Amino acid sequence: MGQKRTVLDAKGRTKDNGMHLFRKATPALFPTGHTAHAGRLEAAPFGRSEAGGPEVSSFSLDNGLDVVVVPDHRAPVVTHMIWYRNGSADDPLGRSGIAHFLEHLMFKGTETHPVGAFSKAVSGLGGQENAFTSYDYTAYFQRVARDHLETMMAFEADRMTGLVLDDAVVAPERDVVLEERRMRVETDPSAQLSEAMAASLFVHHPYGIPIIGWMHEIEELNREHALAYYKRFYTPENAILVVAGDVTPDAVRRLAEGTYGRVTPQGARPLRLRAREPEPKALRRLSVADPKVEQPTLQRLYLTPSCITARDGECHALELLAEVLGGGATSYLYRKLVMELGIAVNAGAWYMGSAIDDTRFSVYAVPAEGVSLERLEEELDRILRRAPAEALDAEAIERAKTRLVAETVYSSDSQSSLARIYGSALAIGETIDEVRRWPTDIEAVSKERLSAAAERYLTPARSVTGYLIKTRDPDAPRALAAE
Amino acid sequence: MNLAETATRTATSPTQAQPVATTGGIEAWHVESPIVPMIALAFTFEGGAAQDPEGKAGCAQMLARLLDEGAGDLPSDAFQERLAARAIELSFHAGPDAIGGSLKMLLKHADEAVDLLALALAKPRFDPDSVERVRAQTLAGLRYQQNDPGVMASRRFFKEAFAAHPYGRPSSGTTESIAAITRDDLVAMHAQILGRGAVKVAAVGAIDAARLTEALNRSFGALPEAGPLRAVPHTTVQDLGRRVVVDLDVPQSVIRFGMAGVPWRDPDFIPAYVLNHVLGGGAFTSRLFQEVREKRGLAYSVGTSLVSHRAAAMTWGYTATKNERVGEALAVIGDEIGRLISDGPSDEELQKAKDYLTGSYALGFDTSTKIAHQLVQIAFEGLGMDYIARRNDMVAAVTQADIRRAASRTFADGKMLVVAAGRPTDF
Numbered sequence: 055m056g057q058k059r060t061v062l063d064a065k066g067r068t069k070d071n072g073m074h075l076f077r078k079a080t081p082a083l084f085p086t087g088h089t090a091h092a093g094r095l096e097a098a099p100f101g102r103s104e105a106g107g108p109e110v111s112s113f114s115l116d117n118g119l120d121v122v123v124v125p126d127h128r129a130p131v132v133t134h135m136i137w138y139r140n141g142s143a144d145d146p147l148g149r150s151g152i153a154h155f156l157e158h159l160m161f162k163g164t165e166t167h168p169v170g171a172f173s174k175a176v177s178g179l180g181g182q183e184n185a186f187t188s189y190d191y192t193a194y195f196q197r198v199a200r201d202h203l204e205t206m207m208a209f210e211a212d213r214m215t216g217l218v219l220d221d222a223v224v225a226p227e228r229d230v231v232l233e234e235r236r237m238r239v240e241t242d243p244s245a246q247l248s249e250a251m252a253a254s255l256f257v258h259h260p261y262g263i264p265i266i267g268w269m270h271e272i273e274e275l276n277r278e279h280a281l282a283y284y285k286r287f288y289t290p291e292n293a294i295l296v297v298a299g300d301v302t303p304d305a306v307r308r309l310a311e312g313t314y315g316r317v318t319p320q321g322a323r324p325l326r327l328r329a330r331e332p333e334p335k336a337l338r339r340l341s342v343a344d345p346k347v348e349q350p351t352l353q354r355l356y357l358t359p360s361c362i363t364a365r366d367g368e369c370h371a372l373e374l375l376a377e378v379l380g381g382g383a384t385s386y387l388y389r390k391l392v393m394e395l396g397i398a399v400n401a402g403a404w405y406m407g408s409a410i411d412d413t414r415f416s417v418y419a420v421p422a423e424g425v426s427l428e429r430l431e432e433e434l435d436r437i438l439r440r441a442p443a444e445a446l447d448a449e450a451i452e453r454a455k456t457r458l459v460a461e462t463v464y465s466s467d468s469q470s471s472l473a474r475i476y477g478s479a480l481a482i483g484e485t486i487d488e489v490r491r492w493p494t495d496i497e498a499v500s501k502e503r504l505s506a507a508a509e510r511y512l513t514p515a516r517s518v519t520g521y522l523i524k525t526r527d528p529d530a531p532r533a534l535a536a537e
Numbered sequence: 538m539n540l541a542e543t544a545t546r547t548a549t550s551p552t553q554a555q556p557v558a559t560t561g562g563i564e565a566w567h568v569e570s571p572i573v574p575m576i577a578l579a580f581t582f583e584g585g586a587a588q589d590p591e592g593k594a595g596c597a598q599m600l601a602r603l604l605d606e607g608a609g610d611l612p613s614d615a616f617q618e619r620l621a622a623r624a625i626e627l628s629f630h631a632g633p634d635a636i637g638g639s640l641k642m643l644l645k646h647a648d649e650a651v652d653l654l655a656l657a658l659a660k661p662r663f664d665p666d667s668v669e670r671v672r673a674q675t676l677a678g679l680r681y682q683q684n685d686p687g688v689m690a691s692r693r694f695f696k697e698a699f700a701a702h703p704y705g706r707p708s709s710g711t712t713e714s715i716a717a718i719t720r721d722d723l724v725a726m727h728a729q730i731l732g733r734g735a736v737k738v739a740a741v742g743a744i745d746a747a748r749l750t751e752a753l754n755r756s757f758g759a760l761p762e763a764g765p766l767r768a769v770p771h772t773t774v775q776d777l778g779r780r781v782v783v784d785l786d787v788p789q790s791v792i793r794f795g796m797a798g799v800p801w802r803d804p805d806f807i808p809a810y811v812l813n814h815v816l817g818g819g820a821f822t823s824r825l826f827q828e829v830r831e832k833r834g835l836a837y838s839v840g841t842s843l844v845s846h847r848a849a850a851m852t853w854g855y856t857a858t859k860n861e862r863v864g865e866a867l868a869v870i871g872d873e874i875g876r877l878i879s880d881g882p883s884d885e886e887l888q889k890a891k892d893y894l895t896g897s898y899a900l901g902f903d904t905s906t907k908i909a910h911q912l913v914q915i916a917f918e919g920l921g922m923d924y925i926a927r928r929n930d931m932v933a934a935v936t937q938a939d940i941r942r943a944a945s946r947t948f949a950d951g952k953m954l955v956v957a958a959g960r961p962t963d964f
Contacts, residue, residue, distance in 0.1 A: 467906070
């Protein structure tokens with residue numbers, strides 16, 4: 055626990071944890087890869103072949119609040135989460151970062167509870183709390199002993215409409231967010247490359263804008279912007295309550311009705327206005343060149359359907375394809391580029407399926423000493439072209455399925471993971487049934503579907519290729535220096 | 538009901554740990570929990586990066602990374618395929634004083650997992666191509682982090698704080714030291730550290746004592762006795778009062794600061810831990826969080842923690858602020874430490890810290906893997922299997938007199954060693 059955060063990073067403490075960046079099976083090179091995993095790799099807690107699993111139940115309150123209850127009776131503890139169906143991709147034009155800034159400001163007190171009262175109550179009860187913002191949702195959570203669930207609900211329901219902001223707290227919190235951006239991006243060339251690649255991949259859709267916002271726009275965000283955004287999105291009909299833990303659905307319903315149930319609805323769920331990404335036509339290339347870079351890297355993004363925009367199970371095929379191509383030391387890319395050719399020290403792939411709109415599929419490689427990024431890219435492309443014929447043997451597919459399905463059992467060991475899986479799925483419009491069916495759907499993906507997905511989506515016109523390279527001239531224009 | 542009570546009466550509770558011993562002398566702490574069909578195993582061997590040979594910093598870490606790169610008759614690719622085919626998650630890591638590992642498996646694949654663990658521990662191959670691959674990965678990792686302000690600040694901090702001591706060397710090595718490590722170094726270190734007598738094990742999950750005993754025999758029983766470890770002399774943070782800049786062209790400086798500490802095994806650890814919570818512990822309510830972040834917007838992250846190595850302990854802290862505000866941030870931090878030295882926490886503040894620490898303790902045991910890792914840490918520290926059951930009472934008993942004693946042992950006169958990586962303008 056600790057600091058408020060975006061989904062980009064767990065704790066925002068030291069970055070020293072990245073010691074194993076170049077270890078196989080580590081997608082941590084890419085801050086947004088974290089989102090992909092939180093969303094899908096952990097998704098669906100129960101394999102069909104594994105024992106039972108919790109009977110997840112759901113219902114809605116009269117004011118439109120959706121409620122999900124995930125039983126976990128191993129300890130008398132609950133995870134209480136409230137999810138709002140708005141994230142950075144819903145930031146108004148020119149106000150990037152407002153969803154995330156508001157998430158910070160939500161800790162600044164209400165008419166009923168002055169600043170700090172909620173956090174003091176949580177810590178006084180021995181609880182833990184945090185919040186995070188992603189592209190498609192914003193969520194707040196506390197972990198407390200079962201008996202304190204109602205207290206948490208009362209505080210959180212109060213904060214749904216009662217937020218009070220004055221400039222004396224808004225201004226320093228904006229400085230906090232600016233420091234957060236300096237820490238995550240302004241001091242880190244690889245984060246700058248990730249931002250530039252997303253901005254290039256999404257030529258029209260707001261997924262191209264960083265969750266935390268652009269520096270110059272964060273600097274201009276103010277109290278009025280925050281309150282206007284808050285009034286638009288923080289309503290019961292836009293929220294999902296997820297309670298995981300040692301509780302019954304009846305008890306949750308009773309407590310929720312007495313707290314959240316009293317919040318006045320707006321009458322309709324706020325609309326999300328999302329531009330649709332056009333069919334891509336142009337292969338794009340870019341680079342970030344910085345004197346601080348001592349280890350070049352190669353990254354590639356492809357525009358693909360998400361689990362919401364995909365048809366006919368294509369997202370399950372893409373999920374499995376990422377695992378076959380780039381999930382760990384037995385994956386196709388690692389085998390070819392690292393083990394056989396020895397031109398890379400690491401290689402992998404990931405897919406961010408958990409998204410409302412068209413999303414990203416990534417492959418990446420870290421060159422061995424003395425290997426140029428150009429040569430590495432050439433080999434990568436050669437190998438990817440052969441993937442439909444070479445990578446998809448029955449054993450490799452089976453291995454990838456086993457790993458993905460096992461992940462669902464492993465995540466059912468964690469109450470917080472369960473709450474996150476259901477919350478994030480519902481926040482983007484998936485159903486509980488879809489979450490539960492996920493392992494079965496993964497196991498049903500055929501070799502033909504994998505091959506078709508690779509041929510259809512891993513194409514040059516859908517791609518952005520990024521180079522992270524060193525420049526010795528700090529004044530050279532960054533975006534051009536590599537070409 | 539308070540969370541403090543929950544640890545004693547739950548289905549998957551670390552306080553229900555039972556000792557399991559094999560006839561071969563391997564002992565483990567065991568929590569049986571049949572609800573999720575998986576097993577988490579954690580283990581740790583005495584001896585880590587502080588044992589790295591002279592000029593070969595990073596040897597223990599390379600050794601840890603090579604244990605799953607082929608063992609017995611299985612070369613690296615075959616070994617990895619066997620793990621992946623059953624979704625067995627096996628990993629090793631090296632700390633300053635230990636090489637530890639973690640094994641996560643589905644219940645139905647437990648036999649295969651235990652067999653592979655046994656091979657990795659006792660018969661790693663250290664094939665030349667694997668050694669070179671891991672060396673290349675390690676070097677690439679070092680290059681990747683070479684100008685990362687957080688990594689640079691931490692490395693420099695340890696180098697200054699523990700100069701001429703093994704703890705002052707980077708556990709991930711340097712480009713020169715990694716290049717100097719030979720296969721013989723790795724083989725020798727493996728024989729020295731991965732021995733039967735020096736291992737602590739914890740197991741949590743859907744496995745009963747009889748089956749665990751058998752699994753322990755198979756996985757650890759074939760290990761030889763470990764070789765003698767080099768003595769690591771006790772040391773403390775040096776150069777208190779000094780400030781060091783690592784020059785880096787970035788708009789924000791990453792700051793590390795440190796003072797004396799109290800080791801986990803010391804009777805004053807718990808008071809020092811409570812004091813640390815008041816100053817910069819992990820809640821939004823800590824003094825540094827309030828003064829540095831909430832009131833002044835100086836930083837996104839700020840906090841302190843207690844570091845307890847075998848032969849050194851310290852209080853150390855972290856923050857990051859734009860170059861122009863480094864002096865201000867350090868002044869605020871120094872003032873808060875000064876106020877704690879002169880006035881201590883208020884009675885209410887102390888009570889709230891104790892309430893939080895006792896109440897939230899059980900939240901750290903919410904997955905099988907976390908329970909296993911905590912148990913093995915406690916075993917490694919020699920705190921006894923009843924530590925988890927006793928710990929909240931020790932926290933609750935902390936008095937203002939205890940806090941004053943802890944403050945004088947940790948903060949002393951308030952002087953710190955400070956390292957800033959960036960271009961601080963007033964430092």
